[in-house]
Amino acid sequence: MADFSLFSRRFDVKRVPGFASVALGVFVMLYMPVILLVVYSFNKGTNLAFWEGFSLRWYVQAYHNEAVQEAAFRSLYLALIAATLATTAATMAALATTRTKKFRGQMLIYTLINQPLMVPEIVTAVALLIFFAMIKVATGHTGMIYLIVAHTAFCIPFAYLPIRARLESMDLTLETAAADLYASPWMTFRRVTLPLMWPGIVAGLMLAFVVSLDDVVITEFVKSAGQETLPTFMLGQLRRVVTPEVNAISTVLMAVSVIFVAMFFVLTGRKN
Amino acid sequence: MIEIRNITKVFGAGEHAVTALQEINVNIAENEFFTLLGPSGCGKTTLLRLIAGFEHPSTGSMLLAGEDISLLPPNKRPVNTVFQNYALFPHMTVAGNIAFGLEMLGRPKAEVAETVDRMLRLVRMEELKNRQTSEISGGQQQRVALARALAPQPKVLLLDEPLSALDLKLRKEMQIELKRLQSETGITFVFVTHDQEEALTMSDRIAVMNAGRIHQIGSPRQIYDHPENRFVANFIGDSNFLNAKLGNIKDDQAELEFAAGRKVTVPLHRADLSDGEVSVLIRPEHVSIAEPTGNSHELTGVIENIVYFGTDTHYHLKLASGEAFMARLQNNPSEAEKRAAGDKVAVLMDAKAIQILRD
Structure with missing residues (x-):
């Protein structure tokens, strides 16, 4: 057994004076509000700041609230379609940017794909509002298609990054070896490339799903009347009466996000 | 078995063109253990990749058993490769790796299973059949890579510095093992190495390469005793x-x-x-x-x-x-x-x- 105690004594950030209090402060700032939100979602009374005892009444109320049901269903349906479309596009983009010879403008392609990460969301939202308004006027159509297109577009980089990372960490000789062993390009993709990049695809899908599920700004600007998603519904609620029902919905939404993000980390962190 | 006629390989174009191989002429006989020997960057791996079909010649032609294969893609050539890093499929078992080539050739299931078992016996790996490739040692991975490349019974087996990642003792063992496999299977081996001792001890014939050219082709004894020029003499011994x-x-x-x-x-x-x-x-x-x-x-x-x-x-x-x-x-x-x-x-x-x- 090697003894690493000598090395650890050289420099350890944990020993810097004040480290513990700063770290504690940051964690309190980050998690205290969330913990309070979750705790008060189980409050018996209607007060958001005064504990009256444990109850699931707000969960039950939210569950039976038809507006919540409708918004939740719309959110899931939108996130599922947008994430699937975005992941499909991202997979193809990732293959094209890692499995071809270097070409001119490759950096430009990366930048273009990742545009939604750089342009402020509110700018995209306003731009989409104006752009879709023109189309809505011209066609008279106001369906979900606008939200699906918008969500797909901003989900693409979130799906693209883990898939590309996965492909870049994959040994290219594996595909050469498959070709050497009589696999056609299609069989090489099906039997070697796809199974190996699969964790990246699933991770990308989950990240895209969560990002779509949580989105407020773009959705708020793009949606037509009556197309509330869960986050925009909650925003609307806050403008009126605030009850712990919002806490309950938030808690469920957070739980779903945490599950997906945790799965994302499990998938991307796993070594071969 | 392999006739390489006047092959030149140029990478890139215009000002950035790099000539990797120049006027290569080689005939490799059936059942021969043929070694391409030279310092790194001499073109030996490029020549191997040309035979495998991963690259195509800029000029010249290549015949395998009398048939021109210069422009065939790798999956259409009866040639298999043992890669320097083995390139085993990490999502398949040892048996899955060995079966891959046979499955791609569309061989019946029973025949695939039978050949996989025979190959495992040949490289003495029967008991590791169902292991994941990440669970076996470097030397064992090497054997799996050999079995996988030999399973489809190629006309030619290409070996790209397959022993360079092994430690000295294992390398000596594998040198003997490779000679045994070659004589047992009767397959033509084309072996790439920069290690002159490895080349001298294993080969029937050696081609000494430098800067994209073949300087001399001959038996180990001819190359050592009668080198044609200063480069060959200096590189060997x-x-x-x-x-x-x-x-x-x-x-x-x-x-x-x-x-x-x-x-x-x-x-x-x-x-x-x-x-x-x-x-x-x-x-x-x-x-x-x-x-x-x-x-x-x-x-x-x-x-x-x-x-x-x-x-x-x-x-x-x-x-x-x-x-x-x-x-x-x-x-x-x-x-x-x-x-x-x-x-x-x-x-x-x-x-x-x-x-x-x-x-």
Whole structure:
């Protein structure tokens, strides 16, 4: 057994004076509000700041609230379609940017794909509002298609990054070896490339799903009347009466996000 | 089995063009253990990739069993490769890896299973059949890579420095193992290495390459004893190069006068020599040293340094002409420490030990 105690004594950030209090402060700032939100979602009374005892009444109320049901269903349906479309596009983009010879403008392609990460969301939202308004006027159509297109577009980089990372960490000789062993390009993709990049695809899908599920700004600007998603519904609620029902919905939404993000980390962190 | 005719390979175009291979002509016989030997960047791996079909020649053609394969993609060539890093499929078991090529060829299930078992026996890996490739050692991965490449019974097996990642002991074992596999399967092996010892011990024939060209093709003995030029002589084994003047060429012998003074009649191995200045090669182990007798035709020098190696001793001399010379003498108990640095000695050698080089 090697003894690493000598090395650890050289420099350890944990020993810097004040480290513990700063770290504690940051964690309190980050998690205290969330913990309070979750705790008060189980409050018996209607007060958001005064504990009256444990109850699931707000969960039950939210569950039976038809507006919540409708918004939740719309959110899931939108996130599922947008994430699937975005992941499909991202997979193809990732293959094209890692499995071809270097070409001119490759950096430009990366930048273009990742545009939604750089342009402020509110700018995209306003731009989409104006752009879709023109189309809505011209066609008279106001369906979900606008939200699906918008969500797909901003989900693409979130799906693209883990898939590309996965492909870049994959040994290219594996595909050469498959070709050497009589696999056609299609069989090489099906039997070697796809199974190996699969964790990246699933991770990308989950990240895209969560990002779509949580989105407020773009959705708020793009949606037509009556197309509330869960986050925009909650925003609307806050403008009126605030009850712990919002806490309950938030808690469920957070739980779903945490599950997906945790799965994302499990998938991307796993070594071969 | 493989005929390589006038192959040139250029990467890139215009100003950035790099010539990786120039005018390569090789015939590799059936059931031969053929080695491409050279320093890194000499083009040996490019030539291997051309045979595998991962690259296509810029000019020239390649025939396999009489059929032109120059432009066939790798999956259409009856040629398999053992990669330097093995390139085992990490999402498949040992058996899954070995079966892959056979499945791609559309062989029936029963035949695939039977061949996989036979291959596992051949490389002595039966008990690891259902392991994941990440769970086995480097040496075992090497065997799986071999079994996977041999399973479809290719006409030619290409090996790209397959032993370079193994430690010395395992490498020696695998050298013997490879020779055994080659004779048991009867498949033509084309082996790429930069290790001259590996090349000498394993090959039927060696092609020595440098800077995109083949300098010499021959059996290990031919390459070592009769290198054609300074590069080949230098790359394989230790060498002394001396300047000399060639004259009086008659049939298969000639007179050679060393810059260091000595005159000698030497046998000629080549017909393309003419009178004039030449470079000659003398292997350090082909000479002995003795007390000078004062004869003017002797090759004499002063010992500058003595290095003891256990089995033998290296004597670094400075000849009368100023040229450096190394003599390697086997140690024997009766002659212990007879000489010291500063001693004047004569270099003795058989005329057959002198090789005249082309450059």
